[in-house]
Amino acid sequence: MKWGKGGDVLIALIISLGLVPIAVDAIGVSPSKVNLPHMSRGAEAFRELSISGIQPGQEVKIDITGAAAGWITPEKQSFIFPESDSAIVRITIRIPSDAANGIYSAQLRFSSQRPAEKGAATVSVLGAVKADVTIEVTGEQRNEYVIKSIKVPTVEEGQEIVVLLDIENTGNVIAAPDMLQMTVLDKHQKSMIWARTETEIDGVPPHSRGIARVKLGYELEPGQYWLSAEAIENGINVFEEKLGFEVAKKGTLSMDGELISLVASAASVGGKAKITGSFKNKGTMPVRAKLQAECKQNNWLLDTLSSDEMLVYPGETKDLAAYYSTRAPGEYEITGVVAYEGRETRKLTTTLKVLSVTPTGMAFANTFEHSGSLAIIAGVILAVVVIIIAIKIRRK
Structure with missing residues (x-):
């Protein structure tokens, strides 16, 4: 052809x-x-x-x-x-x-x-x-949870001793045991130093895994100790653990933290934009940390923001959230730093986008x-x- x-x-x-x-x-x-x-x-x-x-x-x-x-x-x-x-x-x-x-x-x-x-x-x-x-x-209401472990972080002499309960909450209400029975023993586990039952326990939100904190409520001299802990729910022992922990001398633990990321969630005019800073405790002692941020546009300072203060334990990474009330559409510069125990991390900067209409439902038309x-x-x-x-x- x-x-x-x-x-x-x-x-x-x-x-x-x-x-x-x-x-x-x-x-x-x-x-x-x-x-x-x-x-x-x-x-x-x-x-x-x-x-x-x-x-x-x-x-x-x-x-x-x-x-x-x-x-x-x-x-x-x-x-x-x-x-x-x-x-x-x-x-x-x-x-x-x-x-x-x-x-x-x-x-x-x-x-x-x-x-x-x-x-x-x-x-x-x-x-x-x-x-x-x-x-x-x-x-x-479904109160369903599992305690995975109990830990006591090392602290320095004079610092507050806290017992940490790792809880996986599969229910739909805040989860924590009714009480935690605690007994402190010497390093040889022969002599009882102190005993206490705590009923006010911070809970973990529904459908999540998190840490519930219980204050030991007793100061100890530097040294090694053992804790015997029993979690009680409706009169039944749901978890028990015996573990060693240490109280260090003052000045022996290090303090170091890092602001890993800073994220600004887009928002519409009249709403609140969430500013999230992820802080990691890289030291060997617990620290109280707070996110502090500035909101600018064209180098003009519009507002200063801060999160609630949170206790962050060694090796933990916590998201610290602050909120900005949006007034006009546009792009804003957010600069943030985390202050902890009289120190500050390096600064990070991100961009906040404020839209004139609600962002939900636009992108896929x-x-x-x-x-x-x-x-x-x-x-x-x-x-x-x-x-x-x-x-x-x-x-x-």
Whole structure:
């Protein structure tokens, strides 16, 4: 069959189409389903999602839809993907105090525009992936938890001794044992030094794992000791442990802390933007830490912010949160530092985006649910064009 001049054009067109790659982001999210059963009204839960398959340096946008969309707050509405295989997105779920019993759902969608490759004609495709959130609201209170361990951090002479209970709370109410019976023994475990029962115990929020703190309430001389602890719930011993701990001489423990990250969550005008600083205690003694931040625009200081003071134990990393009341749309510079025991960490700076409308529900109005959809449609359109050209050439 002779195609002639028109055939040459067709062949060239087909070859050129083969030289234009279609870039598709294979975005993944884990877990893809978040289930929160037996949530009570007014309860709060926290979850982490891992996002992968995005090129470093690309902006990732988060959109939330569904009946429970207003209950879910990500720590940031958008972020730049880091130089790593994955990124962690933390979300907070707060159940309204007037929510009716029932099953509620929401979807978190993550989207990213893949950049064109240098030196090649590349069709950029918007990739998207979603995570489903299902929440059951019930009027039934469920006190369900497990104590994983009990520890006593080393402190210096004169410092407050605290007993730490590692609790995994699977219920829908704040969890802690009714009482903790504590007995302090000498280093040979032969002589009892002191005994006490504590009933006021800091609890762990529903559907989360955290640390409940109990003050020992007794000062000890420098040395090594043993603690025998029994957790009691409804008159039943639910956990017991015997462990050694130490009280060090003054000046023997080190103090060091680092502000690891500073994140400003996007907000709309009239709302409150959450500023989160992650502080790590790199020393060998507990410290009280507080986030202090400044909000500026065009080098003008608009406000100073501070978080509540938190006790951070050696090796622990705590998120310290401050809030900025937004007044006008735009970008703001947030500079933060953590003050602890008369010292300060290095400063970090981040950008706060304040939107003129509520960010939820905007990003995905004109996007495809799956990144492969656009590639398929583009392929179909190109195939149709090739067929039409072929028919016209044959008729000639």
